Amino acid sequence: MSHSCPRACACCGAPLEPVQQFRFIFETDADGPTTLPELRHLPRANGRPVPVCASCQARAKAAPHRPPAPAARTGVRTAVGVLSFAVIVNFFLFRQSS
Numbered sequence: 001m002s003h004s005c006p007r008a009c010a011c012c013g014a015p016l017e018p019v020q021q022f023r024f025i026f027e028t029d030a031d032g033p034t035t036l037p038e039l040r041h042l043p044r045a046n047g048r049p050v051p052v053c054a055s056c057q058a059r060a061k062a063a064p065h066r067p068p069a070p071a072a073r074t075g076v077r078t079a080v081g082v083l084s085f086a087v088i089v090n091f092f093l094f095r096q097s098s
Contacts, residue, residue: 009052009056011050043057
């Protein structure tokens with residue numbers, strides 16, 4: 001195996017059960033496009049499995065999954081940018097000389 005076996009939960013610091021250690025090693029080593037996604041059960045951070053104890057894993061599964069907050073509305077930002085550009089162009093091209 002290419003990595004060391006974790007001994008503590010990443011969330012609460014409790015010692016990991018042997019089955020949780022096995023799950024972490026399996027999911028880390030079997031992390032590829034050909035692996036069946038339904039075999040993966042551990043929570044993930046940045047696409048990598050996180051070693052957690054059984055109670056923290058149960059809490060993670062029970063928590064509602066919230067999608068990430070949407071970025072700022074790009075349509076509004078684009079409209080403001082276009083209008084600002086138009087005002088600047090209008091000011092320099094069509095100003096009347098006195």
